[in-house]
Amino acid sequence: xxxxxxxxxxxxxxxxxxxxxAEAELARFDADEEPIAVRMIHAAGMVGLERHVRFSPGFGxxxxxxxxxxxxxxxxxxxVSEGVTRPRLPADNAVICTLQDPRVxxxxxxxxxxxxxxxxxxxxxxxxxxxxxxxNAPTALFHLLNMLEDPACPRPAAIIGCPVGFVGAAExxxxxxxxxxxxxxxxxxxxxxxxxxxxxINAIASRAE
Amino acid sequence: xxxxxxxxxxxxxxxxxxxxxAEAELARFDADEEPIAVRMIHAAGMVGLERHVRFSPGFGxxxxxxxxxxxxxxxxxxxVSEGVTRPRLPADNAVICTLQDPRVxxxxxxxxxxxxxxxxxxxxxxxxxxxxxxxNAPTALFHLLNMLEDPACPRPAAIIGCPVGFVGAAExxxxxxxxxxxxxxxxxxxxxxxxxxxxxINAIASRAE
Numbered sequence: 132x133x134x135x136x137x138x139x140x141x142x143x144x145x146x147x148x149x150x151x152x153a154e155a156e157l158a159r160f161d162a163d164e165e166p167i168a169v170r171m172i173h174a175a176g177m178v179g180l181e182r183h184v185r186f187s188p189g190f191g192x193x194x195x196x197x198x199x200x201x202x203x204x205x206x207x208x209x210x211v212s213e214g215v216t217r218p219r220l221p222a223d224n225a226v227i228c229t230l231q232d233p234r235v236x237x238x239x240x241x242x243x244x245x246x247x248x249x250x251x252x253x254x255x256x257x258x259x260x261x262x263x264x265x266x267n268a269p270t271a272l273f274h275l276l277n278m279l280e281d282p283a284c285p286r287p288a289a290i291i292g293c294p295v296g297f298v299g300a301a302e303x304x305x306x307x308x309x310x311x312x313x314x315x316x317x318x319x320x321x322x323x324x325x326x327x328x329x330x331x332i333n334a335i336a337s338r339a340e
Numbered sequence: 341x342x343x344x345x346x347x348x349x350x351x352x353x354x355x356x357x358x359x360x361x362a363e364a365e366l367a368r369f370d371a372d373e374e375p376i377a378v379r380m381i382h383a384a385g386m387v388g389l390e391r392h393v394r395f396s397p398g399f400g401x402x403x404x405x406x407x408x409x410x411x412x413x414x415x416x417x418x419x420v421s422e423g424v425t426r427p428r429l430p431a432d433n434a435v436i437c438t439l440q441d442p443r444v445x446x447x448x449x450x451x452x453x454x455x456x457x458x459x460x461x462x463x464x465x466x467x468x469x470x471x472x473x474x475x476n477a478p479t480a481l482f483h484l485l486n487m488l489e490d491p492a493c494p495r496p497a498a499i500i501g502c503p504v505g506f507v508g509a510a511e512x513x514x515x516x517x518x519x520x521x522x523x524x525x526x527x528x529x530x531x532x533x534x535x536x537x538x539x540x541i542n543a544i545a546s547r548a549e
Contacts, residue, residue: 133486243347270345296386302345
């Protein structure tokens with residue numbers, strides 16, 4: 132007997148988001164933040180994630196305005212850039228990941244840092260006004276914060292800081308939250324990752340659910 | 341003051357895996373399963389994930405032998421296929437995701453199913469002996485199980501079944517676990533996703549940590 136299951140993508144989204152809104156504690160999020168938090172929970176399959184999500188004031192509006200104005204999205208990993216749903220983007224925005232650039236391995240050796248961190252040096256021409264999305268490497272987020280200590284470094288519009296893991300992830304997100312060089316969103320602690328980061332981008336890109 | 345942080349990728353991995361092995365409950369996994377579970381926890385940033393991880397007997401050995409024998413890896417989403425670390429693959433294995441094939445939208449309409457499910461119809465020429473990795477769509481896993489009800493359908497070597505979310509994810513993984521058409525690995529319940537799935541593939545591909 133073949134399995135029967137919900138096969139309508141739109142119905143699956145509707146039921147998923149209804150379940151999340153019934154179960155998660157979303158009251159502290161404003162109207163710009165709530166749909167972002169809902170999608171992040173959806174991507175993680177985890178009610179309770181919302182307790183670790185933090186938005187700095189204005190993040191949602193600033194990030195959305197940046198995308199509507201045509202800002203590029205700068206991603207630290209291909210799993211992030213590949214996950215962005217292109218038809219949701221309001222201005223056919225460029226989605227850029229420089230990690231596979233052939234210059235990166237040598238740059239990483241010279242810098243004494245990871246390839247993920249070195250790849251950010253190639254963001255500089257696109258960084259001004261961009262939406263930055265770091266969903267994998269704590270070293271990338273730390274390096275971005277160090278880049279932004281230089282007042283001459285171009286400023287992104289907003290930063291999604293969601294690296295994941297056991298070494299540096301919690302610390303790099305704490306540092307972003309303490310610095311707040313621009314409006315930002317984080318998932319505190321070890322949790323994070325490409326799927327959650329992509330979900331935030333896709334929610335910012337369009338209010339459609 | 342610039343932030344100081346661990347910049348050596350190998351040291352980051354070592355510390356991460358040591359933390360996981362100190363904190364997670366891994367005793368019930370055998371020598372083939374343990375490194376897979378550790379990488380899945382690593383990708384999720386979540387000690388405790390191991391309580392939801394299930395391996396059917398022989399899964400690790402069968403999946404590894406398939407890759408060593410040159411089997412392709414069939415992925416339901418680009419976030420999965422893009423995450424596979426190519427240098428870890430033992431036989432320069434093909435990594436295939438058919439979701440963006442231009443035939444898929446029309447196939448989905450004809451089938452009355454999602455694009456994720458329809459895309460699996462294009463796996464048939466590569467399915468025999470493959471390592472299947474479903475890290476996103478419950479509909480893809482359900483459709484695979486229905487395809488495999490036909491004895492004429494080619495058999496994969498092993499299935500990583502880790503779709504994520506609130507509608508069909510838990511149910512499709514329960515169905516895979518009940519059927520076990522071939523050796524399989526699941527994350528029970530809502531948790532799962534592309535990062536965890538990629539971690540399992542990368543662990544199977546190489547014992548290097």
